[in-house]
Amino acid sequence: MVTWELRAAFARSLSDMYGREVPAYTALLDVAHEVNSDVMAADPAAAQRLGSIGRVTAERHGAIRLGTPTELSQVARVFGALGMYPVGFYDLRDAGSSAIPVVSTAFRPVDADELARNPLRVFTSVLTPGDRRFFSADLQVRLEEFLGRRRIFSPDLLALSDRAESGGGLDATGAEEFLRLATATFELSPEPVDRAWYAELERVSAVAADIGGVTSTHINHLTPRVLDIDALYERMSARGITMIDDVQGPPRWDGPDLLLRQTSFRALAEPRAFRMPDGEIVLDSLRVRFGEVEARGIALTxxxxxxxxxxIVEARERADAGGEPDAMAGAPRGGGVGRVGGVGGVGSVGAAGPVGAAGSAAAAHRQGILREIWARDFPRTEAELDSEGLAYFTYDAxxxxxxxxxxxxxxxSAAGIFASNLTDRGAKDSTQEAATLDADWLAxxxxxxxxxxxxxYAAQSEASRARTDEGPR
Ligand code: OOG
Ligand code: NI
Known part of the structure; x- marks a missing residue:
């Protein structure tokens, strides 16, 4: 199997595993397929403007959360085997009012033809135990000791990963072994959870407990892509699956689809074994895996x-000023300013939490505000987006x-996805000093x-211009 075949096989293997373990995910896939077939049937050319139906049907993103720089460097080798490279720096520590002590990147293919073959991406976060706003010096020491003792990626998986990356793929036997080991690494572990330790971390942040309270990692959601997220929202609700209140990101409108719209539902409590302080094992439950779906639009400059x-900031301020009820299911409120910072100045200011469609009157109100702003601020055609330098395009001869x-x-949106699955906002002491963790640190x-x-995106656009400048081929 060459690299892209391995990536496509891994995406299928993950999806099969997640479907076996999280039945609501299978319902989500069914509805996503229904919606995509309907959109295709109505207008196949429009439906495939942002990717072939083959790509969209196979398209998934997952998310994992890791504990240490070492684990991060190891997962980079596993994803390297799949032709997935770290893109972008996301600082979730300040992106919402919930305590989310992580910084993140996303592993994904980068070349257009590789993305077209299979665009699997994995949002990957790493815990920040050195950030005093979240962790005391004493807790940091114990946390780093705990994390330093665990081994998430087996030597066999890492050796196969290196072989695959340097060789551009694996033979059939190697591929089978790689897929088995890699998929198992991201399954939910049956290992009993140390109750007292988990609870101590949970008081800081449910995300800290999810990462540092156990000796393994897991895919916490696997997100299909849908061509009409509003239709999906309605059909999921009609099936009795409660979605969060909002579709996050841009509003539904009659202009071009921009960036990314996402919505999610909270996973059911899953049975887990806990080890109590006296050594006794008891069965209880944890909610650590959930469902999400997304619609993708044009990349903005x-x-x-x-x-x-x-x-997004203006919409949030206007909704807040309107005094409408805070009906957002666990969504972050307040001065949340997300950042994509760092790398060559990716650094623009992110928005303050989710504002979008769909569920309640409050959500409809927010949606109305967004639509008003969109009508005022964004051109309604791709041609104008292009001539105003607002979005990226490729050009043919x-x-x-x-x-x-x-x-x-x-x-x-990422902060909203994290927060929508927290029952408790955790504790963040903003009088303490933040740890300096930027894109360079992550690299x-x-x-x-x-x-x-x-x-x-700019390179892809420029390459298409350079090709057309060469004249007719
Ligand atoms: C990751 C949340 C971010 C998205 O789609 O924005 C994410 C997490 O919960 O670990 O997946
Ligand atoms: Ni996600």
Whole structure:
């Protein structure tokens, strides 16, 4: 299997595993397929403007949370075997009012043809035990000791990963073994959870407990892509699955799809074994795995992204000023400003939490505000987005333009996804000093270059211009 075949096989293997373990995910896939077939049937060309139906049907993103720079460098080798490289720096520590002590990147293919073959991406976060706003010096020491003792990636998996990356794939036997080991690494472990330790970390943040309270990691959601997220929202609700109140990101409107819209549902409590302080094992439950779905739009330039971020902030302020009830299911409130910072100045200001469609009157109100802002601030055609330098396109020899799909994430939406699955906001002491953890730190931890998403889109667009400048071929 060459690299992309291995990646596609891994995406299928993960999806099969998650479907076996989280039945609501299978329901979500069914509804996503229904919606996608309907959108395709109505207008196949429009439906595939941002990717072939083959790509969209196979498309997934997952999320994992790790504890240490070492684990991060190891997972980079596993994803390297799959042709997935770290793109973008997301600082979730300040992206919402919940205590989310992580910084993140996303592993994904970077070349357009690789993305077209299979666009699997994994949002990958690493815990920040050195950040005093979350962890005392004493807790940091015990946490780092605990994390230093665990081994998430087996030597066999890492050796196979290195072989696959340097050789551009694996033979049939190697591939089978790689897929088995890699998939098992991201399954939920049956290992009993140390109750007291988990609870101590939970008082800081449910995310800290999810990462540092156990000796393993797990995929916490696996997100399909849908061509009409509003239709999906309605059909999921009709099936009795309660979605969070909002579709996060841009509103539903009659102009071009921009960036990324996402919504999620809270997973059911799953049975887990706990080891009590006296050694007794008791059966209880944890909610650590959930469901999410997304619709992808056009990648915005830095100028377009600034306009987007400002629009989201304005919508939040206006909704808050309107005094409408805070009906958002666990969504972060208040001065949450997300950041994609660092790499060559990716650094624009993210938005303040989710504002979007769908569920309650409050959500409908927020949606109305967003639509008003969109009508005022964003052009209604791809041609204007292009001429105003707001979005990325490729061009063919005849000058026809094709939008470049947004392949990345949004910090405010990500914070909303984290927060929508927390029952408790945790504790963050903002009088303490933040640890300086930026894109350079993350690149060092990964032991690899951290790529800048804007640079990737710009390069793709410029390459298409260069090809057409060469004249007819
Ligand atoms: C990751 C949340 C971010 C998204 O789609 O924005 C994410 C997590 O919960 O670990 O997946
Ligand atoms: Ni997600």
């Amino acid at each position: 830095r100028a377009g992204r600034e306009r987007y971020d400002a629009a 005849a000058g026809a333009r094709t939008p470049i799909v947004y392949e990345d994430f949004l910090p405010a 060092g931890a990964l032991g690899r270059d951290l790529l800048d998403p804007f640079d990737l």
